[in-house]
Amino acid sequence: MAEEMLDALDRAGVRLTGPRRRLAALIARREGHFTAADLVKDVGRRRLGIGRATVFRLLELLGEQGLLERIDLPDGSHAYIPCEPTHHHHLVCLECGTTTDVGDCGIEAVTREAARRSGFTIEQHRLELFGRCPNCSSAN
Amino acid sequence: MAEEMLDALDRAGVRLTGPRRRLAALIARREGHFTAADLVKDVGRRRLGIGRATVFRLLELLGEQGLLERIDLPDGSHAYIPCEPTHHHHLVCLECGTTTDVGDCGIEAVTREAARRSGFTIEQHRLELFGRCPNCSSAN
DNA sequence: AACACATATGAGACAGAGTCTCAATACCGT
DNA sequence: ACGGTATTGAGACTCTGTCTCATATGTGTT
Missing domain, CATH: 3.30.1490.190 (Ferric-uptake regulator, C-terminal dimerisarion domain)
Structure with missing residues (x-):
């Protein structure tokens, strides 16, 4: 799952940096949908030292590759779901x-x-x- | 259209105040969907002196009455559409x-x-x- | 028509999401 | 190992929406 994302990123011609690998791992171990804030919290809890902007940037990248889809919850907030493109x-x-x-x-x-x-x-x-x-x- | 909204508000047991009447008129003259920000801008342009909070409060009220529905635009932002309940x-x-x-x-x-x-x-x-x-x- | 009081108001503080900038860093092809 | 370029983290910034609270305004009753 994390592999899959990293492969896709590689194929898309972006660099496989440390922060991206760690974030992919975090996303892979999540179940169901999650919000950007959830990921940011994960990052903080594990003291990964990854900036908020980087989290949002990866979410966008994965969205572009179709590996993540943004949905709108009934309460109007945004969440992401890992999925097939x-x-x-x-x-x-x-x-x-x-x-x-x-x-x-x-x-x-x-x-x-x-x-x-x-x-x-x-x-x-x-x-x-x-x-x-x-x-x-x-x-x- | 504005009448319809005001009637519904009256039926819902809320007060028909000046700001609400003026906002209903603004909404009635809009075409298609609009965002909360659009309405706030209208208010400012016409110097109606209606506070942001009041605008949001009316949008919520009308939503509850089913006269307005909030939709999610493809870009992730929220908009309102006047409609039948x-x-x-x-x-x-x-x-x-x-x-x-x-x-x-x-x-x-x-x-x-x-x-x-x-x-x-x-x-x-x-x-x-x-x-x-x-x-x-x-x-x- | 005036009253009384609950409801609504505007201002501005606040909170949260997401974007942007920029100097410093780290990838990766050579 | 090197060099150029993509990426990074920090924090400022913008925008949306909510909340508080003192003040003002409807509205049913008299």
């Missing part, structure tokens, strides 16, 4: 933060229908699903 | 900012399918469509 949507557990990807579940048909009704040309869409994961639903 | 989704023109509502276009089926595949219990979803409105598409 293919088009898909996210299912976020509101209780434990776990996320799962779901591929195309017929959303294409929905956007086509919306385009037909409105006359709009649709260029991008965002679908986010929130609920409870199997664990949290049953634990209840 | 029924469940629906938004189509946002990336060029001129116009928005249109689309009702249920089959999204229910999509969420059911995602729930089946993942085992999640889905509680809420957010679908936002971005593209170009008929005008902007033809103007090209």
